[in-house]
Amino acid sequence: MTARAVGTTDDSPVRIGALAPLSRPGWAEAGRHLVAGLELAVREVNAAGGIGGRPLELLIRDTAADPARATAAVDELAGLGVAALAGEYHSVVARAVAARADELGLPYLCSSAVLDALTDRPTDLVARLCPAQSHSWRVYADFLREAGHTRIAVASQPSVYWAAGTRLLREYLAPHGGTLVELDLATLDPAAVPGELVRHGATALLLLTGIPEPAGSIVRAVRQDPRLAGLLIGAPAGQPEFAEWAELLGADGAAVPFLRYLPEHLGPLGTRVAAELRELLGEAPSFVALEGYDTVAVLAALLRTRGTRGTRGTDRAQLASGWPLVAVEGTRGEIRFSRRPGVSVWQWAWPPVQVTDRDPADPARFRALHQG
Structure with a gap:
């Protein structure tokens, strides 16, 4: 096994790149809730031992609802060695992120952007938590x-x-x-x-x-x-x-x-997470905050089962090959991904609406x- 294989003594962090609109003209409040959910889940993953003993680290970038800015952030994060990308709220920005991630061979889990055609062509590298529009x-x-x-x-x-x-x-x-x-x-x-x-x-x-x-x-x-x-x-x-x-x-x-995108009633996990997010945000968490939490829960499960033997080439492809194998308890129900007609990415079908x-x-x- 290499120095970055699962189960080694290497304690370097496993990095995830997080994208969210945190300034105008983006819907900054949505971005704030999304990041709160992402960060809470990362803390819980690390408190439970991280990914094979390695800490999970979130590298957050503000997209400001700008596709060009988001694309530049994807390039930067790829260069920093992130294992995967997460997040984004605005559909037009998520499209740009998904396109560049696909070009770079970088797995991307879209948290909260609903446009059906998230990519122009079918891809195995991108998955989505929120429902298609x-x-x-x-x-x-x-x-x-x-x-x-x-x-x-x-x-x-x-x-x-x-x-x-x-x-x-x-x-x-x-x-x-x-x-x-x-x-x-x-x-x-x-x-x-x-x-x-x-x-x-x-x-x-x-x-x-x-x-x-x-x-x-x-x-x-x-x-x-x-x-x-x-x-x-x-x-x-x-x-x-x-x-x-x-x-x-x-x-x-x-x-x-x-x-x-909420069920009629949250289950025990959703209730607990919502309560903790309320404390962190100082207000009731939106469904977007729960989407953020669920995003990290899915990626952590994927990283644990598909390995973290590096961040380039076939290792990223190996990580993305796990989308159809995911079965994760989320805050709003069990999360599984499948292919849906007219949707170009792996899709949770369906979150509650x-x-x-x-x-x-x-x-x-x-x-x-x-x-x-």
């Missing part, structure tokens, strides 16, 4: 349909992710008589959105936008327009999950349904409206 947004479409919404407007910014979401919603709703009206925020001022909703007779508005703006201005404009008193505002991408949303909008931000909102009576409390 085509799965989770179908659950959201079912929620809209069951609530009786057939005339739906989407206010969107230019993005591959938002465009994919619009297409998926249209495909799912059309067979049931649903119509989608697109409001292009590249040309439409947020103050003009209420008038367009009235003109098109929409009963629901979906915010396919970033926060704090233009989402905040649109919500306030719609809530203040008496003509739209019965209109549903939705945010399938999960903007209301984070405290920033409640701080930005207060009561106006309640009753905005969004997608949340629910549609949730903030309770108008207490915006700090969440209500589960629909379970997928």
